[in-house]
Amino acid sequence: MAEIQGGGDSQGKGGKKRAKKQSTRVDMTPLVDLAFLLLTFFVLTSTFSKPKVLRMIFPEKLEDNPNIKKPEVRDAVTILVSGDDRIFYYTGQISNATVITEIDYTKDGLRKLLKEKNFQLLSELQKLQVKLNEADEKDTAAVNQIDRDVKKLQKESKLVVLVKNDDKATYKNIIDVMDEFMITQVAKYFVTDDGFNAVEKKLVSQIPPKN
Amino acid sequence: MPKVKMPRSTPSLDMTPMVDLAFLLVTFFMLTSSFRSPEPVFVDPPASTTEKEIPKQVFLVTIDETGRVFIDITNAAVKEKVLREMIADYKVGLTEEEIKKFIGSGPLGMRLAELPSFLAQEAEKRAKIAEAAAGVPYDTANKIRSCELYNWVLKSRVIADNDFRMREASAQEKNQSFDKDNYMQFAVKAAKNTRYETVKNVVDVLREARVSKFQMITGLEAKPE
Numbered sequence: 047m048a049e050i051q052g053g054g055d056s057q058g059k060g061g062k063k064r065a066k067k068q069s070t071r072v073d074m075t076p077l078v079d080l081a082f083l084l085l086t087f088f089v090l091t092s093t094f095s096k097p098k099v100l101r102m103i104f105p106e107k108l109e110d111n112p113n114i115k116k117p118e119v120r121d122a123v124t125i126l127v128s129g130d131d132r133i134f135y136y137t138g139q140i141s142n143a144t145v146i147t148e149i150d151y152t153k154d155g156l157r158k159l160l161k162e163k164n165f166q167l168l169s170e171l172q173k174l175q176v177k178l179n180e181a182d183e184k185d186t187a188a189v190n191q192i193d194r195d196v197k198k199l200q201k202e203s204k205l206v207v208l209v210k211n212d213d214k215a216t217y218k219n220i221i222d223v224m225d226e227f228m229i230t231q232v233a234k235y236f237v238t239d240d241g242f243n244a245v246e247k248k249l250v251s252q253i254p255p256k257n
Numbered sequence: 258m259p260k261v262k263m264p265r266s267t268p269s270l271d272m273t274p275m276v277d278l279a280f281l282l283v284t285f286f287m288l289t290s291s292f293r294s295p296e297p298v299f300v301d302p303p304a305s306t307t308e309k310e311i312p313k314q315v316f317l318v319t320i321d322e323t324g325r326v327f328i329d330i331t332n333a334a335v336k337e338k339v340l341r342e343m344i345a346d347y348k349v350g351l352t353e354e355e356i357k358k359f360i361g362s363g364p365l366g367m368r369l370a371e372l373p374s375f376l377a378q379e380a381e382k383r384a385k386i387a388e389a390a391a392g393v394p395y396d397t398a399n400k401i402r403s404c405e406l407y408n409w410v411l412k413s414r415v416i417a418d419n420d421f422r423m424r425e426a427s428a429q430e431k432n433q434s435f436d437k438d439n440y441m442q443f444a445v446k447a448a449k450n451t452r453y454e455t456v457k458n459v460v461d462v463l464r465e466a467r468v469s470k471f472q473m474i475t476g477l478e479a480k481p482e
Contacts, residue, residue, distance in 0.1 A: 081283055088283060088290055092289065092290025096310045098309060098476070100309070100472070100474075102470075127453075216449065216450050216452060217447045217448065217452070217455075217456045221305055225305040225475075
């Protein structure tokens with residue numbers, strides 16, 4: 047380790063008394079100890095990644111405003127989220143003859159389904175994205191126009207997805223579904239307040255669990 | 258044969274570069290790190306692919322697996338004002354010192370009536386009590402407006418709005434730039450296994466207080482190709 051090297055050579059030689067030559071070296075060990083202690087402390091206590099957030103908008107309660115009618119949805123895709131990580135979907139209005147299909151949370155399940163259903167909007171959005179990449183960043187008018195086009199496309203999107211859950215569904219399930227919406231850029235989706243209705247309950251209970 | 262004499266000298270090493278480096282790293286970590294705020298419960302949120310970071314000012318609602326609700330306000334000034342109004346409404350007596358303690362004590366997860374006895378405890382005991390607390394009480398259906406959570410949210414929303422407007426006005430007066438995005442937003446942090454019904458009931462209380470935009474806190478997940 048580093049230490050003070052005393053200038054011992056000059057002592058006892060000759061009769062002359064010289065001023066002791068002090069070395070300028072300082073023992074730095076404690077300093078290093080301290081520095082590394084602090085370093086370890088900060089490395090262990092600091093949190094680097096700030097948590098991320100997923101934005102969710104819940105509509106105002108319907109009771110507050112009786113003038114708002116519940117939207118009539120005809121060709122919607124309804125996703126039924128249930129316990130044990132099970133998830134189902136059907137298209138259109140529910141009736142006893144509706145076919146409810148079980149899917150899963152993998153990329154070949156829900157994501158593939160949503161990509162297929164949202165194919166039209168996705169391909170249009172991709173074209174715009176290419177346009178945006180080609181556009182000059184300084185050309186704000188063009189960039190804004192693309193932005194408006196994106197919003198217009200989203201507004202005119204025909205795909206509507208409803209999400210219903212029963213009392214066994216976990217928070218993770220719903221966030222996973224929301225995340226899939228973000229990935230597949232579904233523009234119109236709603237998480238409904240009321241759970242499964244009687245027909246849905248009956249049809250879901252008829253589907254045997256996988257494995 | 259004469260022995261080969263090794264020069265006897267204490268091995269000395271110049272440590273200056275190492276110290277330089279060590280202090281550089283210390284400085285870096287000191288400046289970049291933000292400390293984890295004290296949390297009475299550990300909540301593991303689900304992951305998502307979003308890249309949006311949590312806003313600076315939030316009203317954080319934490320929901321654990323069993324459905325207990327903890328609330329926290331990151332803006333200390335707003336937190337103080339809200340507490341003062343709450344204790345006046347619920348007729349809970351707190352000294353100035355206890356109010357100060359409350360502001361530094363992290364998320365709240367108990368009935369307001371329990372606060373005085375809780376704040377009278379020492380810090381170590383407080384952590385244990387906070388851990389075992391039953392959560393901020395909330396209600397559903399027609400009793401929703403009389404529950405404590407509703408009042409906390411409503412008061413916070415109003416006070417944060419006023420605070421935002423005051424900051425805006427004073428910035429304009431002094432001709433300073435003003436960050437319009439720095440307003441209080443409502444963040445929900447729930448555990449993976451929390452039942453969605455529970456989250457929805459809590460969110461319903463907030464919706465009743467006319468909050469409709471929520472930032473759901475999630476962990477980070479890689480974006481798909």
